[in-house]
Amino acid sequence: MDVKTETKTQVNTTQKLTMVQAxxxxxxxxxxSDKTTMLLGEDIxxxxxxxxxxxGLQEQFGEDRVVDTPLSESGIxxxxxxxxxxxxxxxxxxxxxxxxxxxxDQLMTHVSRIRAKTMxxxxxxxxxxxxxxxGIRAPEIHSDSAEAxxxxxxxxxxxxxxxxxxxxxxxxxxxEDPDPVIFMEPMRSYRAQREEVPEGKYTLExxxxxxxxxxxxxxVIAWGAMLPVAQQAVKQAEQQGMSCEVLDLKTxxxxxxxxxxxxxxxxxxxVIVHEAQSTGGLGQDIMSVIHDTSFLYLRAPIxxxxxxxxxxxxxxLEDHHLPTPKRVLASIEKAVHF
Numbered sequence: 001m002d003v004k005t006e007t008k009t010q011v012n013t014t015q016k017l018t019m020v021q022a023x024x025x026x027x028x029x030x031x032x033s034d035k036t037t038m039l040l041g042e043d044i045x046x047x048x049x050x051x052x053x054x055x056g057l058q059e060q061f062g063e064d065r066v067v068d069t070p071l072s073e074s075g076i077x078x079x080x081x082x083x084x085x086x087x088x089x090x091x092x093x094x095x096x097x098x099x100x101x102x103x104x105d106q107l108m109t110h111v112s113r114i115r116a117k118t119m120x121x122x123x124x125x126x127x128x129x130x131x132x133x134x135g136i137r138a139p140e141i142h143s144d145s146a147e148a149x150x151x152x153x154x155x156x157x158x159x160x161x162x163x164x165x166x167x168x169x170x171x172x173x174x175x176e177d178p179d180p181v182i183f184m185e186p187m188r189s190y191r192a193q194r195e196e197v198p199e200g201k202y203t204l205e206x207x208x209x210x211x212x213x214x215x216x217x218x219x220v221i222a223w224g225a226m227l228p229v230a231q232q233a234v235k236q237a238e239q240q241g242m243s244c245e246v247l248d249l250k251t252x253x254x255x256x257x258x259x260x261x262x263x264x265x266x267x268x269x270x271v272i273v274h275e276a277q278s279t280g281g282l283g284q285d286i287m288s289v290i291h292d293t294s295f296l297y298l299r300a301p302i303x304x305x306x307x308x309x310x311x312x313x314x315x316x317l318e319d320h321h322l323p324t325p326k327r328v329l330a331s332i333e334k335a336v337h338f
Contacts, residue, residue: 013199017195020051021197022167022171024052024056025197026168027054027057028057028060033201036087038067038089038090041092043095054093074105085122090125094130094131099141107150107153115179124180125175126180126181127177128181130185132184133275134318135187140314143312145275147184157207157253158252159183166248167185168202170183174206207254208256209249210250211263213234217244217336219263219266221260222272229324242332242336244332247263260289265297269338271303272286273305273306274305275322276307277307278309287304300335300336304331306323307323
């Protein structure tokens with residue numbers, strides 16, 4: 001059973017898009033349909049952003065709605081907070097997730113707490129778009145996977161699509177959500193594939209994952225750029241006669257606990273794949289969900305395949321740092337043959 005929930009309006013035909021094109025299409029769709037939507041970020045207007053995710057939008061919608069900002073992440077997020085509590089739906093772009101740290105104070109002390117501090121009188125319909133991850137030969141501060149920082153901020157949702165279709169539907173849903181969302185975009189996946197994406201407006205439910213394929217021997221859990229890595233390993237495992245179920249979480253907070261529990265209770269084994277470092281990584285929270293809901297169903301210890309506990313290294317060691325299909329396959333074999 002696929003737990004994906006979809007709401008469609010004004011959808012007629014489809015077009016084959018890359019993920020970065022799907023992001024652009026989602027932003028365009030919201031700028032057209034909702035006059036309160038605004039985009040803010042460094043070089044997002046005239047230059048169309050580092051990855052051209054906002055290309056052509058300032059020309060179409062004007063400088064008042066697609067705003068080139070000074071080089072100040074705390075200023076971008078701080079301004080967006082003010083806009084959000086005054087009736088706008090700002091979408092703030094961080095050029096890279098590693099650049100988000102100067103805005104940490106704004107996110108932790110204001111963005112995540114305003115609904116609680118005002119007893120629900122104010123919400124913060126703010127989306128922070130954050131390209132993340134290694135594998136594109138960028139310097140280390142550009143390549144961080146810092147999702148666990150934000151999943152530990154109550155009041156903020158964290159979304160991470162793996163495909164162009166999901167990127168558009170989840171980004172529109174995030175912009176329409178009354179609460180703040182960190183929208184993680186895997187840079188490695190921006191132009192890695194094309195997929196049929198509906199024209200017009202549609203949304204996918206935040207907080208719901210997707211069963212990518214059915215299996216009976218082991219559950220492999222991934223998201224973002226690690227989903228294709230996991231799928232490559234699963235193909236190799238299947239050649240050895242192992243039946244693998246693959247889950248794409250899509251939302252990292254709140255986690256789809258029901259999907260995780262249902263799958264692990266069926267297979268009795270789990271392999272979690274993420275490129276962030278092991279210590280304090282989201283994999284530990286997923287392990288807690290499995291232990292809380294499915295401990296007595298486990299037939300082997302839970303396996304994790306992650307980045308190492310170091311800053312993302314420079315080019316020569318970058319591929320060694322990232323999880324590979326070979327490492328994922330070894331963990332699948334270890335779990336199945338325990």
